[in-house]
Amino acid sequence: MVGATEPQILRxxxxxxxxxxxxxxxxxxxxxxxxxxxEFKQSATA
Structure with a gap:
């Protein structure tokens, strides 16, 4: 059963x-x- 559920979990x-x-x-x-x-506005206003 584990082998059947693994692909579903992976998917x-x-x-x-x-x-x-x-x-x-x-x-x-x-x-x-x-x-x-x-940053651009800060540098533009400074």
Whole structure:
């Protein structure tokens, strides 16, 4: 029975990672852009 459930668990893990990895990368990218924009404004006003 364990051999039958392993592929299902693996598929679940892969699908979850496939959903969450882009979200995490997108959030990190947005934070990076926001930080860069903030730094640019700080340097522009100084």
């Amino acid at each position: 679940l893990v892969v699908s979850v990672a496939f959903i969450y990895c882009p979200m995490i990368l997108f959030g990190y990218f947005c934070l990076l852009i926001r930080y860069a924009d903030f």
